[in-house]
Amino acid sequence: MAVSSAPGKVYLFGEHAVVYGEPAVPCAIEVRARVGVEKRADSKLRIHAEDLSLDGFTVEYGGTADGPPDVDVSESLLTAAMGYVDEAIEQVRDVTGEEDVGFDVTIESEIPLGAGLGSSAAVVVAAIDAGTREFGTTLEIDELAERAYQTEYEVQGGQASRADTFCSATGGAVRVEGDDCRSIEAPDLPIVIGFDGGAGDTGELVAGVRQLREQYDFAADTVDAIGDIVRNGEEALEEGDLEELGRLMDFNHGLLSALGVSSRSLDSMVWAARDAGADGAKLTGAGGGGCIVALDPTDETETALSYTPGCADAFRAELAETGVKRLE
Ligand SMILES: Nc1ncnc2c1ncn2[C@@H]1O[C@H](COP(=O)(O)OP(=O)(O)O)[C@@H](O)[C@H]1O
Numbered sequence: 001m002a003v004s005s006a007p008g009k010v011y012l013f014g015e016h017a018v019v020y021g022e023p024a025v026p027c028a029i030e031v032r033a034r035v036g037v038e039k040r041a042d043s044k045l046r047i048h049a050e051d052l053s054l055d056g057f058t059v060e061y062g063g064t065a066d067g068p069p070d071v072d073v074s075e076s077l078l079t080a081a082m083g084y085v086d087e088a089i090e091q092v093r094d095v096t097g098e099e100d101v102g103f104d105v106t107i108e109s110e111i112p113l114g115a116g117l118g119s120s121a122a123v124v125v126a127a128i129d130a131g132t133r134e135f136g137t138t139l140e141i142d143e144l145a146e147r148a149y150q151t152e153y154e155v156q157g158g159q160a161s162r163a164d165t166f167c168s169a170t171g172g173a174v175r176v177e178g179d180d181c182r183s184i185e186a187p188d189l190p191i192v193i194g195f196d197g198g199a200g201d202t203g204e205l206v207a208g209v210r211q212l213r214e215q216y217d218f219a220a221d222t223v224d225a226i227g228d229i230v231r232n233g234e235e236a237l238e239e240g241d242l243e244e245l246g247r248l249m250d251f252n253h254g255l256l257s258a259l260g261v262s263s264r265s266l267d268s269m270v271w272a273a274r275d276a277g278a279d280g281a282k283l284t285g286a287g288g289g290g291c292i293v294a295l296d297p298t299d300e301t302e303t304a305l306s307y308t309p310g311c312a313d314a315f316r317a318e319l320a321e322t323g324v325k326r327l328e
């Protein structure tokens with residue numbers, strides 16, 4: 001069996017606009033998904049997802065062509081467990097040429113699902129890495145990131161950027177603009193996360209922004225304006241200017257709200273952080289529900305969030321210097 005882990009991330013700037021070629025700056029954080037892959041004697045795919053329901057569950061089936069497997073969990077959980085993992089396994093087959101081999105895949109993750117912390121990218125990066133290593137092939141990080149991107153692109157119906165997957169594969173802070181992906185220097189940022197306990201549907205939210213952008217000039221201008229904020233943000237990051245970074249994150253959140261991807265609980269958490277004296281706060285990832293990211297070197301924001309109605313969890317996150325980790 002081969003086991004790999006990969007980190008989640010927050011977007012300091014640029015989600016959604018990155019889908020249309022604007023730059024974005026995500027930053028990997030120390031919450032990880034760990035995926036074990038072992039080849040089987042038969043051609044079945046068995047997915048054991050520890051964290052998809054209270055006690056986790058296991059599905060075993062002959063592949064998507066077989067139709068949905070017969071297990072006692074909701075269809076949305078099943079689709080959730082299978083979509084990204086199925087596609088990641090396709091990538092493993094493509095790399096190794098092993099068309100007919102079955103796999104046991106075990107997923108354990110500390111990353112809340114659909115909450116903007118990049119659980120999908122982390123699961124896909126770790127699954128492709130472990131799956132290929134199970135056959136003795138260790139992919140270069142760039143190829144791993146590219147294949148993980150292809151996986152997200154397929155599952156999200158042709159709408160994805162390289163930001164999440166590149167960040168999860170390489171770790172640290174990265175800058176992504178179209179297919180230009182690079183690591184950048186970042187100071188040790190005082191990142192605080194607020195989580196409303198909910199989730200958003202990435203595919204649906206991305207489709208909503210696309211439609212708005214086609215229908216209204218203001219929305220196309222908003223996407224361009226997010227690009228400007230990201231460019232300013234890169235300068236502030238280089239200078240280690242926390243106050244300016246925070247101000248720009250506030251602007252970025254306002255523009256994401258204008259594009260319709262915030263929510264009442266995300267807005268409440270953003271305002272609680274600002275009121276507590278955070279340098280800035282914004283939603284992270286696709287939105288609709290899930291997490292906000294704030295910058296605050298003091299304990300005030302974390303404390304304020306823990307008393308905010310609608311906030312289910314508040315915690316400090318460390319930058320993950322390392323992306324994929326090859327564990328076994
Ligand atoms: N622990 C896990 N086990 C299996 N699949 C997972 C796990 N974590 C995430 N996923 C997959 O990723 C999807 C969530 O991805 P997405 O909507 O992009 O949100 P995010 O990447 O922000 O968490 C889940 O619906 C599921 O398909």
Ligand SMILES: C[C@@](O)(CCOP(=O)(O)O)CC(=O)O
Nearest residue numbers: 015016116118160161285286
């Ligand atoms: C909205 C988007 O920019 C980021 C989505 O991030 P997440 O899956 O919600 O963590 C989509 C993408 O870049 O593929």
Ligand SMILES: [Mg+2]
Nearest residue numbers: 118119120121
């Ligand atoms: Mg995702």
